[in-house]
Amino acid sequence: MNAPVQIESDVKQSVRALAPSLERRRLRLYLTMMAADIACILSAFFVAGGLYLGQWPEANAMIAAQLLVAIYATLGIYQAAYSIKALTEVKFAINRAMLALLVSSALLIFITFYTKSTNSFSRVIFTGALLLTACGIVALRLGLIWAVGKLWNGVVSNVMVIEAGGPEVELDNAIVLNAAKHGLVPDPDDPHSLDRLGRVFLNMDRVVVSCPDKDRPIWAFAMRSAGVKGELVSKVLTELRPMAISVDEKCVSLVVASGPLGLRARAFKRVFDVSVAGFALLLLWPVMLLAAIAIKLEDGGPILFVQRRLGRGNRFFNMLKLRSMTETGSDADGVVSASRDDQRITRIGRFLRRTSIDELPQLWNVVRGEMAVVGPRPHALGSQAGEKLFWEVDSAYWSRHALKPGLTGLAQVRGWRGATDMESDLKGRLDADLEYIANWTILRDFAILFGTVRVLIHDRAF
Known part of the structure; x- marks a missing residue:
């Protein structure tokens, strides 16, 4: 188990130095996944067309591949095929990618039918290419998730724990801040304190605050107004209007805030x-x-x-x-x-x-x-x-x-x-x-x- 990341120097510089690197790394992974999927589709149609008709490349097969790529990439984004969860959970990653491939294939068939272009495409090539694409994407997802686990210990998100006088929280690979030590005060009458919190929360995917009962409403307010996914280590309290319960191996908390846009x-x-x-x-x-x-x-x-x-x-x-x-x-x-x-x-x-x-x-x-x-x-x-x-x-x-x-x-x-x-x-x-x-x-x-x-x-x- 990796020990939590302790920040002892000035919070503004330390957090901003640690968090953005992981965000950029994740963005590169998303782009790599999309590029690999596109390459897989193009290669599959290239091979299927060549093997069936002996033409390398076969023109109609490559036209179909290009149309499929455009639809698949769009649906892949909508289906969360390129997301944090898709970098860590094999079943989720494969299911989302296959769903995007299935729906995009159906849409392409629908489009070619209504444009009376179906005679230009070989059903054998199309079916064979889809099977090759599916196998390739599954292999890519398995390889990528293995690499993330091997090289980065499966860490693909920024998690912060703020200790503000509540029960002790231990989360692997979390950035841990002591609120009193770093001057983190959720004061709604002080814009400068909210600015400081906003800079601390910058680039965070998840913020977990452990504080006394009396301070939970004010911390919930601070995280909502900052637009971050915020959680409180607590029993279910009605006045906090929890959005969900987050269950970790070592921590059960209330989700009290979430960023407005995915x-x-x-x-x-x-x-x-x-x-x-x-x-x-x-x-x-x-x-x-x-x-x-x-x-x-x-x-x-x-x-x-x-x-x-x-x-x-x-x-x-x-x-x-x-x-x-x-x-x-x-x-x-x-x-x-x-x-x-x-x-x-x-x-x-x-x-x-x-x-x-x-x-x-x-x-x-x-x-x-x-x-x-x-x-x-x-x-x-x-x-x-x-x-x-x-x-x-x-x-x-x-x-x-x-x-x-x-x-x-x-x-x-x-x-x-x-x-x-x-x-x-x-x-x-x-x-x-x-x-x-x-x-x-x-x-x-x-x-x-x-x-x-x-x-x-x-x-x-x-």
Whole structure:
């Protein structure tokens, strides 16, 4: 048995050094599995066509193989054929791969039937190639899982145990942190403590907290708002609203939090973000260049305004904007909201804010992975609704950070933009953000993106 990984140095540096390497290793394994499956399909049709008709390669067989590859790869992702469980459990890995192969074959037959292309494909070649493919994929899965067990001791996920005064927990290959020693405090009234927790949870697949009964609700809140799969070592407690019970050989715990999106959804969303942001940067750089020149000519000050905002997992990041206020009037913490006759706003700045052009540099935040194209808008640390800080209005506020913040979002499309003069202004935004997180789909991202066009210019942009 491997002893738990003990972290004695500064938690920010240690955790970030250990966790990402395993995540990158796992991603390489997924890509290797997919590439091997594709190679197996192409090779099987190459061999089957050659053996049956004596042509190397046989043209129609290779066309069928290419069509099958496209369908199989897509279904394989949807069927979790490339997942953590598929790297460690032989039965699951083989079942998911065979299901994807069976369904993709049926779909290909259906497509060729309706396009009247079945006469072009040999049933003998197709059947033989499928049998060869199945044998090859099974062999690949057995070999890969053996290699993972042999070379990495079967460890393919990041597990963290936080000791916060509860019963002792021993999990193999876990990163173990003592909450008191490393200053880990789930304080909903302190954004800096939540930022620290968010950085600790970064890249974690599973977080297990052992704490006293009285502290369980606050730790459950912290893990939910950070968007991680969180567990509490505890007996079943109704007030924690457990999502499931996690049973380990040495630990029984309640699952009280789970990230909103799985691997497949995160991958689709990231491809969407990079594609849209990259295209927008290529299309709109002349607009940003002209705006930058205008800002510089007006008062000679800096072009960009960089402000620390709250992002995914309650972690801080530096958000970029074109400067729209005087250099001395810029508010780093966002304590004072802009108003209609705000004297801090420059002449060019008023136009930039009115047309939302000042937000365009955030496309670079999207490319860097700090933001998404669609998501809850990031807020400054000192933002207030009425006389209260945002998180003082509603504790559910922190849960909106379970996803990356966005350039636009459901709240903006529904008209919740501009100053938050009253608490109800935040409530409307918060309800829309939480609805978006709970019901995310890639199609909804497209709909919100197109819906944003009609609210780019609005009368609440001061």
